[in-house]
Amino acid sequence: MAKFRKERKGGQQKLNTSSLPDIVFMLLFFFMVATSMKEVTMQVKIKSPEATEVTKLEQKSLVSYVYVGVPLSSKKYGSEPRIQLNDSFATVDDIENYILQEREGMKEADRPKMTVSIKADADVQMGTITDIKQALRKAQALKISYSARKAQ
Amino acid sequence: MAKKETPELNASSLADIAFLLLIFFLVATTMSTDTGLARMLPPIMPNTEDDAPPIKERNVFTVLLNFKNQLLVEGEWLDVKDLRSKAKEFIANPGNLETLPEKTDTEVEFFGTYPVSKGVISLQNDRGSTYQAYLEVQNELQAAYNELREELAKSKFRKSYDDCSEDEQKAIKVIYPQRISEAEPKNYKK
Numbered sequence: 001m002a003k004f005r006k007e008r009k010g011g012q013q014k015l016n017t018s019s020l021p022d023i024v025f026m027l028l029f030f031f032m033v034a035t036s037m038k039e040v041t042m043q044v045k046i047k048s049p050e051a052t053e054v055t056k057l058e059q060k061s062l063v064s065y066v067y068v069g070v071p072l073s074s075k076k077y078g079s080e081p082r083i084q085l086n087d088s089f090a091t092v093d094d095i096e097n098y099i100l101q102e103r104e105g106m107k108e109a110d111r112p113k114m115t116v117s118i119k120a121d122a123d124v125q126m127g128t129i130t131d132i133k134q135a136l137r138k139a140q141a142l143k144i145s146y147s148a149r150k151a152q
Numbered sequence: 153m154a155k156k157e158t159p160e161l162n163a164s165s166l167a168d169i170a171f172l173l174l175i176f177f178l179v180a181t182t183m184s185t186d187t188g189l190a191r192m193l194p195p196i197m198p199n200t201e202d203d204a205p206p207i208k209e210r211n212v213f214t215v216l217l218n219f220k221n222q223l224l225v226e227g228e229w230l231d232v233k234d235l236r237s238k239a240k241e242f243i244a245n246p247g248n249l250e251t252l253p254e255k256t257d258t259e260v261e262f263f264g265t266y267p268v269s270k271g272v273i274s275l276q277n278d279r280g281s282t283y284q285a286y287l288e289v290q291n292e293l294q295a296a297y298n299e300l301r302e303e304l305a306k307s308k309f310r311k312s313y314d315d316c317s318e319d320e321q322k323a324i325k326v327i328y329p330q331r332i333s334e335a336e337p338k339n340y341k342k
Contacts, residue, residue: 127279
């Protein structure tokens with residue numbers, strides 16, 4: 001078996017790689033901070049409508065989501081648009097409780113800044129959305145955002 | 153004193169471990185931030201009928217959306233494409249027309265006394281219209297406001313609205329406040 005020779009005879013200088021972990025760690029920390037791991041498993045199919053005047057939703061911790069769309073497993077749940085809150089299906093009556101719960105989980109100072117993002121499929125009928133809006137008004141969650149993709 | 157040299161720790165595998173973690177987070181990251189059209193819902197009032205001051209007809213820009221996704225704007229059929237220019241004309245009322253909203257002189261920073269329009273856009277939709285059509289209308293109305301603000305910023309401050317300072321943006325917002333009222337849903341009897 002070949003042995004590693006310790007001394008080099010006029011070979012190339014060894015590159016000092018001791019700062020490599022530092023660089024990698026820096027990148028690592030960046031991604032750890034930028035990552036948002038909490039994503040719900042989608043139960044409904046959503047193809048967001050497109051719009052040109054969209055604004056970004058700052059601070060994810062202040063945003064609660066209401067999903068509306070046709071269930072992915074339409075054999076089981078039918079093809080009528082359904083509302084999804086967190087990981088499960090819900091009805092319009094559940095929204096008020098959901099908002100109260102979300103609000104409880106926030107810091108006192110952040111509560112007025114709470115935003116509800118309505119993520120609905122482009123083909124959903126407005127009746128459902130109107131009902132959701134009424135429920136949100138009842139729950140005093142007045143800051144909303146109609147989720148849309150930026151049109152290219 | 154004799155100094156004992158401390159043996160160096162072999163740290164070459166540290167980079168491997170860090171890389172492993174880095175790749176994991178790279179894959180698991182979703183950078184996409186949610187985008188959307190921001191709106192404020194009106195709070196629920198117990199009895200609005202009595203105390204709400206009546207709004208003059210000329211100050212209201214009614215937009216109706218029916219279940220076939222057709223638009224009725226101020227009593228006329230309109231295509232979504234033409235909504236933006238029509239809304240801009242209504243909000244700005246450049247010719248001070250009788251039929252378009254009246255203006256009140258308001259003290260605004262940077263601008264001095266400026267006639268501010270009292271116009272309100274009222275949007276009503278049928279329960280059968282699609283979300284896509286509704287959002288298109290909302291988008292056009294938003295675009296009308298954004299374009300007016302942009303034009304004002306260009307003519308007054310010689311720069312884009314986005315580049316204006318916070319105070320300047322605030323002043324422009326006083327002149328063109330975004331007033332889109334999403335009307336109370338009506339109970340249609342079937």
